[in-house]
Amino acid sequence: MFSAKKDHLIGLDIGSRTIKLAEILQTKKDRILKKFGIADLPQGAIVDGRIKEPGVVADTIKGLMNDLKVKEQKVAISIAGYSIIIKRITVDKMTDDEMQEGIQYEAEQYIPFELQDVNIDFHIIGNHESNPNQMNVMLVAAKKEIVDEYVDLLEMANLKPCVIDIDVFALERMFEDNYLNEEGNIALIDIGANKMNMNIVKDNISVFTRDVSVGGDQITREIASRFDCSFEEAEAAKIGEAKNKVPEEGIQEIISSFTSIWCDEIRRGIDFYCSTYRDEDIRQIILSGGATQTPGFFDLLSAETSVDVQMCKPFESLQIDEKQNDLDYLHKIAPQAAICMGLASRRVYDK
Numbered sequence: 001m002f003s004a005k006k007d008h009l010i011g012l013d014i015g016s017r018t019i020k021l022a023e024i025l026q027t028k029k030d031r032i033l034k035k036f037g038i039a040d041l042p043q044g045a046i047v048d049g050r051i052k053e054p055g056v057v058a059d060t061i062k063g064l065m066n067d068l069k070v071k072e073q074k075v076a077i078s079i080a081g082y083s084i085i086i087k088r089i090t091v092d093k094m095t096d097d098e099m100q101e102g103i104q105y106e107a108e109q110y111i112p113f114e115l116q117d118v119n120i121d122f123h124i125i126g127n128h129e130s131n132p133n134q135m136n137v138m139l140v141a142a143k144k145e146i147v148d149e150y151v152d153l154l155e156m157a158n159l160k161p162c163v164i165d166i167d168v169f170a171l172e173r174m175f176e177d178n179y180l181n182e183e184g185n186i187a188l189i190d191i192g193a194n195k196m197n198m199n200i201v202k203d204n205i206s207v208f209t210r211d212v213s214v215g216g217d218q219i220t221r222e223i224a225s226r227f228d229c230s231f232e233e234a235e236a237a238k239i240g241e242a243k244n245k246v247p248e249e250g251i252q253e254i255i256s257s258f259t260s261i262w263c264d265e266i267r268r269g270i271d272f273y274c275s276t277y278r279d280e281d282i283r284q285i286i287l288s289g290g291a292t293q294t295p296g297f298f299d300l301l302s303a304e305t306s307v308d309v310q311m312c313k314p315f316e317s318l319q320i321d322e323k324q325n326d327l328d329y330l331h332k333i334a335p336q337a338a339i340c341m342g343l344a345s346r347r348v349y350d351k
């Protein structure tokens, strides 16, 4: 239907609670969202970024591929968490090839894991701000064990992993695609079911990243335990769909206590950034991830940080294929799609 280059990948965001899949076609003129879908995972299938039940997760991916009638097998996924170290370092100026050779030496100094246990990658950000003989580099190390776990999972789902990205960088890619020529410091924050990814970009370049173990399922688990109901009932109560089962005030109290902690974590990250790079302030916070829709969170964060807070619009730069996508649905779940849209923008030849 659309004449498009065949170098695109399926974006697959494997969250601990939901799997998101997107396919973007690039034509001469436009980028078109062809497919998008979300499938729920059962509790316990993925815990702390580790795949506990590969069969269940692979079947969920296959089910989603089937429902959306996706034929492509090449995918881009991302990983996150404590098994990944991202460090911004300063080194003497060198070419990409020289950096490739010197990377092990640099990594030894900055990465607290045994080097034989990690995959190492880097991205040259640009010249150092004050020393013309030096450059800034983003160094990334991911534990091989975790990468292998995801590669095995995709094989089980009959898919080919072409790009293994990092959540915060996928978020940044989505930002580049949708927010053109944004200047100043902007904090991209994704809060999912069990983790928060934070990436501060300055003039479109990532300068600070952090992952924190908080998320929407904390609230659901606490409601379930305090009011002795199932996880599903607690989830319905949280999003206001199960009136009377659980007292309203009780839910509000639990939501407030957790969302205050999320705000504290965000403020702590911003304060750290602003104290490290003096004279910088954050111009805007862009929120994504399902848990940022928790009632009251947006207003609380706006009040507590005094920063302009916006919900993420990850479909903004795309034409939507309306035959295959429901616009109301996309609008409703837009924040949840952010990382997946960054992944779906990756191309076969990307690192």
Ligand SMILES: Nc1ncnc2c1ncn2[C@@H]1O[C@H](COP(=O)(O)OP(=O)(O)OP(=O)(O)O)[C@@H](O)[C@H]1O
Residues within 6 Å of the ligand: 014, 015, 016, 017, 018, 019, 191, 192, 193, 194, 195, 196, 215, 216, 217, 218, 220, 235, 238, 239, 289, 290, 291, 292, 293, 294, 295, 336
């Ligand atoms: N309307 C809503 N109100 C409150 N919470 C919501 C809403 N919609 C989704 N959530 C919460 O968002 C979370 C799921 O979001 P998301 O799909 O971004 O997580 P995930 O990517 O699977 O998790 P993670 O990235 O942390 O592993 C769940 O905790 C869910 O309860």
Ligand SMILES: [Mg+2]
Residues within 6 Å of the ligand: 013, 014, 015, 016, 192, 193, 289, 339
């Ligand atoms: Mg997620």
